Amino acid sequence: MLDQALEALKTYDWGSDLAPVKAIDEAILSSADDGAARSELEKALAAVLDSDASRDAKDVVCRRLMQIGTAACVPALAKCLTDENLSHMARYALERIQAPEAAKSLRDALDSVSGNLKVGVIGSLGARKDADSAAQLAPLLGDSDTKVARAAAIALGDIQTVTAAKALGTAKPSDESVKIAAVDGSLACAEAMLAEGNKGEAMKLYKGLLANSPAKHVKLAVTRGMLACAGK
Amino acid sequence: MGNNSKSLRNSSPHSSRREFIKKTSLGAGAAISAPYVITSNALGADDVPPASDRIVMGGVGIGNMGRGDQGAFLGRKDVQYVAVCDVRTNAREEAKRKVDDKYQNTDCTEYNDFRELMGRTDIDAIHVATPDHWHALMVIEACRNGKDVYCQKPETRTLAEGPAMVQAARRYSRVVSGGSQRVLQDYRKTVEPCWNGELGTIKSINVNVGPLSQDCNLPAETQPDTIDWDLWLGPAPWAPYNKARCDGNFGTSGGSWRSYIDYSGGGMTDWGAHHFGGATFAIDVRELQPEEVVYHEDENYLTFRYPGGKELTHNKPNTGNMVVVGTPGEKIDAKPLPSYKGTGGIYGDFIECVKTREKPFRDIEFGINTVAVSHLGIIAYQLKRSLKWDAAAQQFPDDAEANRFLDRARREPWTL
Numbered sequence: 001m002l003d004q005a006l007e008a009l010k011t012y013d014w015g016s017d018l019a020p021v022k023a024i025d026e027a028i029l030s031s032a033d034d035g036a037a038r039s040e041l042e043k044a045l046a047a048v049l050d051s052d053a054s055r056d057a058k059d060v061v062c063r064r065l066m067q068i069g070t071a072a073c074v075p076a077l078a079k080c081l082t083d084e085n086l087s088h089m090a091r092y093a094l095e096r097i098q099a100p101e102a103a104k105s106l107r108d109a110l111d112s113v114s115g116n117l118k119v120g121v122i123g124s125l126g127a128r129k130d131a132d133s134a135a136q137l138a139p140l141l142g143d144s145d146t147k148v149a150r151a152a153a154i155a156l157g158d159i160q161t162v163t164a165a166k167a168l169g170t171a172k173p174s175d176e177s178v179k180i181a182a183v184d185g186s187l188a189c190a191e192a193m194l195a196e197g198n199k200g201e202a203m204k205l206y207k208g209l210l211a212n213s214p215a216k217h218v219k220l221a222v223t224r225g226m227l228a229c230a231g232k
Numbered sequence: 233m234g235n236n237s238k239s240l241r242n243s244s245p246h247s248s249r250r251e252f253i254k255k256t257s258l259g260a261g262a263a264i265s266a267p268y269v270i271t272s273n274a275l276g277a278d279d280v281p282p283a284s285d286r287i288v289m290g291g292v293g294i295g296n297m298g299r300g301d302q303g304a305f306l307g308r309k310d311v312q313y314v315a316v317c318d319v320r321t322n323a324r325e326e327a328k329r330k331v332d333d334k335y336q337n338t339d340c341t342e343y344n345d346f347r348e349l350m351g352r353t354d355i356d357a358i359h360v361a362t363p364d365h366w367h368a369l370m371v372i373e374a375c376r377n378g379k380d381v382y383c384q385k386p387e388t389r390t391l392a393e394g395p396a397m398v399q400a401a402r403r404y405s406r407v408v409s410g411g412s413q414r415v416l417q418d419y420r421k422t423v424e425p426c427w428n429g430e431l432g433t434i435k436s437i438n439v440n441v442g443p444l445s446q447d448c449n450l451p452a453e454t455q456p457d458t459i460d461w462d463l464w465l466g467p468a469p470w471a472p473y474n475k476a477r478c479d480g481n482f483g484t485s486g487g488s489w490r491s492y493i494d495y496s497g498g499g500m501t502d503w504g505a506h507h508f509g510g511a512t513f514a515i516d517v518r519e520l521q522p523e524e525v526v527y528h529e530d531e532n533y534l535t536f537r538y539p540g541g542k543e544l545t546h547n548k549p550n551t552g553n554m555v556v557v558g559t560p561g562e563k564i565d566a567k568p569l570p571s572y573k574g575t576g577g578i579y580g581d582f583i584e585c586v587k588t589r590e591k592p593f594r595d596i597e598f599g600i601n602t603v604a605v606s607h608l609g610i611i612a613y614q615l616k617r618s619l620k621w622d623a624a625a626q627q628f629p630d631d632a633e634a635n636r637f638l639d640r641a642r643r644e645p646w647t648l
Contacts, residue, residue, distance in 0.1 A: 066636060117644060215353075
């Protein structure tokens with residue numbers, strides 16, 4: 001049954017019957033307690049990514065690797081990150097695979113992609129709260145592509161390390177959308193510092209935000225944060 | 233901005249509130265040399281607040297539910313409706329026409345791309361009724377831009393989106409209301425006996441709702457030029473246009489976006505947002521999330537266990553919808569029943585809270601807790617096993633497989 005389903009993926013495309021997909025899902029469920037069977041399945045699915053199967057078939061595969069993928073399938077997924085048609089679905093799996101190899105593949109891809117694909121990779125690193133990527137993301141706050149700069153600001157706000165906070169606190173974006181994201185990221189970092197009891201560093205971030213004549217709702221957030229720092 | 237998105241803006245996205253009031257006062261067609269006349273629209277009347285006291289609103293996603301939401305807000309005298317946004321030309325134009333007819337001018341601005349509307353500093357609040365896969369992104373972006381939000385239910389598409397939305401609302405002190413009008417209005421007969429003590433100590437309630445959403449592999453169809461398909465898909469995986477994939481009808485068993493996993497949790501989240509909302513209100517666990525989901529394999533149903541011992545069952549065989557199990561013979565003290573503030577149902581509740589800065593009846597946190605029930609249930613059914621849930625950590629403890637379903641990577645260039 002599974003063999004037939006995997007065979008069917010070779011010609012699977014938009015409009016095809018969902019039967020092979022359901023068979024693969026059944027195989028995933030029935031192998032929940034069978035590590036060897038899961039590994040075989042993962043290997044077979046990853047092989048589809050290296051084949052000339054359709055975008056739709058590879059989409060199906062990435063969704064399933066999101067659920068069962070391990071470090072073993074990361075190389076096959078990583079190759080897709082630079083492909084405009086497959087990058088998102090590769091991240092669909094890589095973002096959720098907790099193996100450190102998955103995060104590394106995203107960091108490694110940062111220099112190989114640009115534009116929207118780069119925005120996507122940055123977003124996935126942020127979603128993973130990947131502290132190891134903070135130093136790579138920090139300079140992207142000044143990227144000439146404002147979509148990249150904005151994504152970096154949001155990701156650094158998710159990562160919330162000292163490096164991330166410092167980069168956000170010293171960023172001077174001129175584009176409004178980047179500015180809003182950098183403010184949001186700074187507030188996120190300050191809140192995290194406050195929660196950890198690091199009131200001094202949080203206060204520095206708040207003061208920096210206040211110095212830039214923020215909008216009313218930001219001023220409100222900063223004031224509340226400063227009061228919390230002061231123990232009020 | 234997406235490659236296919238078209239700017240339809242006919243005024244600056246950063247125009248000020250004063251500029252807006254000036255524009256509506258003078259009318260778009262007023263000649264430069266015309267004498268400055270402050271109209272009754274600007275000054276208000278006995279039953280209409282002056283423009284400066286009205287809540288300036290716009291709407292994103294104006295078809296189907298959005299149409300109803302727009303009508304409710306547009307009908308209020310304390311709201312000045314100024315902008316509509318939809319990726320479907322027909323829905324957008326119809327929505328603009330409705331606003332212009334109401335105010336007898338042509339001032340309502342149309343947008344294809346919501347980011348342009350979000351950037352307007354004259355807009356106080358927005359309502360969102362897009363497909364569910366857009367909700368979190370839009371609510372968070374609105375909060376970052378200082379706007380209050382009324383967001384249709386179900387408020388989230390994934391578990392991880394919930395805390396991010398609540399955090400954005402709290403960070404910027406925004407009023408964010410979920411959008412289930414049924415929680416308070418449809419389930420009174422269930423809710424009141426629970427709150428007034430008639431049923432004694434409440435033990436459990438059952439909800440019957442479904443189905444779960446399904447995979448979608450519809451074939452490509454010719455894409456009409458009346459929809460910005462790239463922007464409709466937004467953060468969801470790319471797929472070719474097919475009318476049945478994006479139709480906004482309320483079906484959850486095929487032929488509408490509510491049927492498919494990339495955009496919806498199906499009936500489990502759609503009607504689930506109402507039923508689970510009513511049920512968690514009835515047994516007074518709106519402020520909580522379950523700590524355990526028990527999957528009953530033999531009969532394929534679920535029991536959600538809450539801290540404190542109350543239970544919510546889903547599709548329990550031979551049990552009616554919203555059936556409560558209390559403690560027969562016991563009578564306990566009544567608790568005051570929460571209700572809407574202001575007038576005009578859930579819409580009036582939101583507007584009143586925008587004015588007073590109170591929390592609305594379906595504060596975003598309650599909405600999130602409700603939809604979390606749906607999402608937790610979907611994951612349990614999908615994995616066909618029971619789950620522990622740590623609500624504080626928003627994790628399935630020691631359950632790496634289940635934790636993979638907390639969120640999904642968003643299609644570039646969209647991030648939360």
